[in-house]
Amino acid sequence: xxxxxxxxxxxxxxxxxxxxxxxxLLKELESEQFEKRKNKDSFGVEDAQNDVxxxxxxxxxxxxxxxxxxxxxxxxxxxxxxxxxxxxYETPRDQTLIRHLPTSRxxxxxxxxxxxxxxxxxxxxxxxxxxxxxxxxxxxxRINPDLSDDLAKRHLIDRIDAFxxxxxxxxxxxxxxxxxxxIDVEGSVVVTYSKSSIVQQxxxxxxxxxxxxxxxxxxNRVTLEGRNLVHTLVEEDIEVEYVHTYALDHVLQxxxxxxxxxxxxLADGSVCARAGTALTAAMAKRMxxxxxxxxEMVKFSDRVNIDQIVMNELGDPDALIPENxxxxxxxxxxxxxxxxxxxxxxxxxxxxxxxxxLISSIICEHGSTCPTDxxxxxxxxxxxx
Amino acid sequence: MADASRPTTSGSTASSNPRPGIVYSATGEFDxxxxxxxxxxNDPTKSMPIAAIESLSALCDGSKAETIHELMxxxxxxxxxxxxxxxxxxxxxxxxxxxxxxxxQRLHNDPRDFETFKKTLQENGxxxxxxxxxxxxxxxxxxxxxxxxxxxxxxxxxxxxITALCLxxxxxxxxxKVIVTQxxxxxxxxxxxxxxxxxxxxxALIPDTAMAYAMPKATIVLMGAEGVFxxxxxxxxxxSMQLAMAAQYYKKPVYICAETHKFVDMFPLDQxxxxxxxxxxxxxxxxxxxxxxxxxxxxxGPYGYVDIIPKDLITGYITExxxxxPQEAGHKIVMMRFE
Numbered sequence: 001x002x003x004x005x006x007x008x009x010x011x012x013x014x015x016x017x018x019x020x021x022x023x024x025l026l027k028e029l030e031s032e033q034f035e036k037r038k039n040k041d042s043f044g045v046e047d048a049q050n051d052v053x054x055x056x057x058x059x060x061x062x063x064x065x066x067x068x069x070x071x072x073x074x075x076x077x078x079x080x081x082x083x084x085x086x087x088x089y090e091t092p093r094d095q096t097l098i099r100h101l102p103t104s105r106x107x108x109x110x111x112x113x114x115x116x117x118x119x120x121x122x123x124x125x126x127x128x129x130x131x132x133x134x135x136x137x138x139x140x141x142r143i144n145p146d147l148s149d150d151l152a153k154r155h156l157i158d159r160i161d162a163f164x165x166x167x168x169x170x171x172x173x174x175x176x177x178x179x180x181x182x183i184d185v186e187g188s189v190v191v192t193y194s195k196s197s198i199v200q201q202x203x204x205x206x207x208x209x210x211x212x213x214x215x216x217x218x219x220n221r222v223t224l225e226g227r228n229l230v231h232t233l234v235e236e237d238i239e240v241e242y243v244h245t246y247a248l249d250h251v252l253q254x255x256x257x258x259x260x261x262x263x264x265x266l267a268d269g270s271v272c273a274r275a276g277t278a279l280t281a282a283m284a285k286r287m288x289x290x291x292x293x294x295x296e297m298v299k300f301s302d303r304v305n306i307d308q309i310v311m312n313e314l315g316d317p318d319a320l321i322p323e324n325x326x327x328x329x330x331x332x333x334x335x336x337x338x339x340x341x342x343x344x345x346x347x348x349x350x351x352x353x354x355x356x357x358l359i360s361s362i363i364c365e366h367g368s369t370c371p372t373d374x375x376x377x378x379x380x381x382x383x384x385x
Numbered sequence: 386m387a388d389a390s391r392p393t394t395s396g397s398t399a400s401s402n403p404r405p406g407i408v409y410s411a412t413g414e415f416d417x418x419x420x421x422x423x424x425x426x427n428d429p430t431k432s433m434p435i436a437a438i439e440s441l442s443a444l445c446d447g448s449k450a451e452t453i454h455e456l457m458x459x460x461x462x463x464x465x466x467x468x469x470x471x472x473x474x475x476x477x478x479x480x481x482x483x484x485x486x487x488x489x490q491r492l493h494n495d496p497r498d499f500e501t502f503k504k505t506l507q508e509n510g511x512x513x514x515x516x517x518x519x520x521x522x523x524x525x526x527x528x529x530x531x532x533x534x535x536x537x538x539x540x541x542x543x544x545x546x547i548t549a550l551c552l553x554x555x556x557x558x559x560x561x562k563v564i565v566t567q568x569x570x571x572x573x574x575x576x577x578x579x580x581x582x583x584x585x586x587x588x589a590l591i592p593d594t595a596m597a598y599a600m601p602k603a604t605i606v607l608m609g610a611e612g613v614f615x616x617x618x619x620x621x622x623x624x625s626m627q628l629a630m631a632a633q634y635y636k637k638p639v640y641i642c643a644e645t646h647k648f649v650d651m652f653p654l655d656q657x658x659x660x661x662x663x664x665x666x667x668x669x670x671x672x673x674x675x676x677x678x679x680x681x682x683x684x685x686g687p688y689g690y691v692d693i694i695p696k697d698l699i700t701g702y703i704t705e706x707x708x709x710x711p712q713e714a715g716h717k718i719v720m721m722r723f724e
Contacts, residue, residue, distance in 0.1 A: 181658070182654060182658065184657070257654075290654035290655060292654070360616065360654050361616060361652060361654060366722060366723075367615075367650070367652070367719075367722060368615065368616070368652035369615070369719050370615075370616055370617065370712065370715050370716070370719070372712045372715070372716060373715070373716050373719045373720075376716060376719070376720055377719065377723075380720070380723045384723075
């Protein structure tokens with residue numbers, strides 16, 4: 001009976017109701033973040049322990065403040081820093097490089113600083129960074145022990161350079177070449193969400209091939225990263241339309257293809273990307289547009305996400321609340337002074353997971369694949385390394 | 386012809402080919418296009434990928450290449466020439482890729498013993514053709530189970546695989562009826578109807594426009610394929626997607642019968658992302674037929690028009706290695722890249 005049900009709900013004490021499910025999880029994350037900040041306003045140099053390399057400290061702070069954003073940029077920046085870390089590394093007198101460098105006493109120590117710098121992820125770095133670090137540690141373990149420290153360091157630095165070239169520069173060029181094929185010589189309308197460096201490269205490649213097409217950049221109010229893409233495209237003389245997510249349905253009417261970037265590709269073929277990507281993909285799929293995700297193999301993860309909270313990142317919640325709030329919204333309702341409200345929380349999640357069913361193709365350096373091929377391709381690529 | 390006296394390194398002259406379909410190599414010229422079409426004409430049961438394989442192995446037979454590298458280059462060139470000389474190269478690409486992969490795999494055996502290598506190559510080219518024919522029968526054997534007593538099978542166009550399947554079902558004593566569309570200007574459906582009626586199967590030949598109308602009468606839709614792609618889509622005669630859509634509306638299963646040598650590593654996500662030249666949609670303000678397009682590549686005539694069936698509309702692929710879901714079929718193709 002409906003009346004009984006209502007009675008039951010009323011009986012539940014307000015306290016326990018508040019702390020269930022996602023809310024409870026978020027509360028936990030928030031308190032964890034509070035712990036991490038240790039009552040300080042921001043993350044800074046003080047958070048680093050003594051032997052964290054200055055370049056890593058800088059990178060950590062840049063990541064924490066959102067100055068360096070995006071999986072590709074962060075991973076490449078991290079590799080550049082690690083290159084310097086290795087260059088500056090000196091083996092303690094009673095140690096050998098192979099045994100000392102990769103351990104928690106040195107390299108892992110640097111990494112854990114980066115992990116702590118990234119706001120709210122649990123104890124994990126995104127797959128692109130994690131995979132790169134795993135690769136570096138394997139490289140270190142493969143060093144010939146007879147090599148002098150200087151030569152070993154030289155070798156590692158060369159290997160890092162080669163890795164950046166192979167996994168990012170060359171891979172991106174291959175992906176751009178494959179993906180540009182989904183843009184017609186004339187008349188294509190590409191819809192993309194926020195800014196992805198690889199999608200930008202695809203569009204520039206298509207332009208280079210003298211294709212005439214239009215780009216619709218869909219953006220969100222919080223990060224406004226799409227504006228960077230618009231800026232680049234306009235400079236390259238590409239026709240651009242810039243909208244926010246609420247206009248998606250309107251602009252999708254004449255789109256022909258949806259190109260998306262990714263933070264990581266999960267083992268079940270779903271894709272973790274800037275929050276809002278899933279919405280864009282769902283809307284594009286609804287119009288039966290091809291939804292194409294461009295991602296380098298280094299972003300492929302062997303994990304699966306069951307919810308969207310773990311491995312996510314918390315952005316600045318104040319970014320959700322417009323600054324000039326009082327003039328634009330004379331009656332702000334519950335959000336005004338939300339920090340003081342005991343039962344209100346504002347959460348700005350940075351990533352979301354696009355389910356595999358919405359994706360027509362994931363393009364990596366091994367060519368176009370279906371989301372269902374991801375585990376197979378990852379396994380084979382790992383075997384070849 | 387001046388080209389006969391051109392420098393005699395294999396494959397180096399092809400960029401300036403004056404005529405389509407001819408490969409110039411150490412042995413002079415070889416009209417691979419004509420050879421290919423002769424194969425298809427002389428044996429109507431031969432499918433395109435197999436004809437491509439046989440043409441390439443004939444080229445190898447005649448080639449005086451002395452190293453594997455030289456031979457590979459000639460083959461690469463020949464495959465490219467052949468692809469460029471036909472408006473719809475999808476299925477012959479499948480064959481050519483298969484042949485190249487076969488060569489590459491054998492390459493590792495013993496690169497020094499080139500003569501033996503060439504010999505095995507010649508033998509295997511013909512083995513391919515035999516296997517292909519066997520594959521078709523296997524597909525038919527696997528697909529027979531799809532036809533149950535009292536069912537009505539909906540067909541479109543003409544497919545050797547499907548015809549073999551229906552005939553096999555009939556000889557196995559299955560009682561079933563067939564609906565087949567006339568299929569556009571090619572009237573291939575009429576050919577299917579004639580062949581099946583000869584075997585005593587009751588066939589209704591319907592106009593294409595009655596596809597959706599007749600669908601409620603059917604229990605299963607069977608179609609052949611020219612090519613199966615890495616995304617699980619497949620290429621077939623024009624109207625196939627329409628039939629699959631009608632089938633989806635009435636919730637009828639759609640099975641595609643295809644041998645695995647038709648699997649090809651392409652990833653077309655829509656109708657126009659194909660290496661096929663066909664001008665179906667022509668905007669014009671006069672009632673005169675649209676003029677021939679001026680591109681160098683020959684365009685498909687109405688007889689050869691094709692379209693793609695998206696994987697969401699396909700229930701499964703019946704192949705000689707068993708029944709595959711569209712995802713599985715696509716996955717097999719993606720995995721072929723790493724072999």
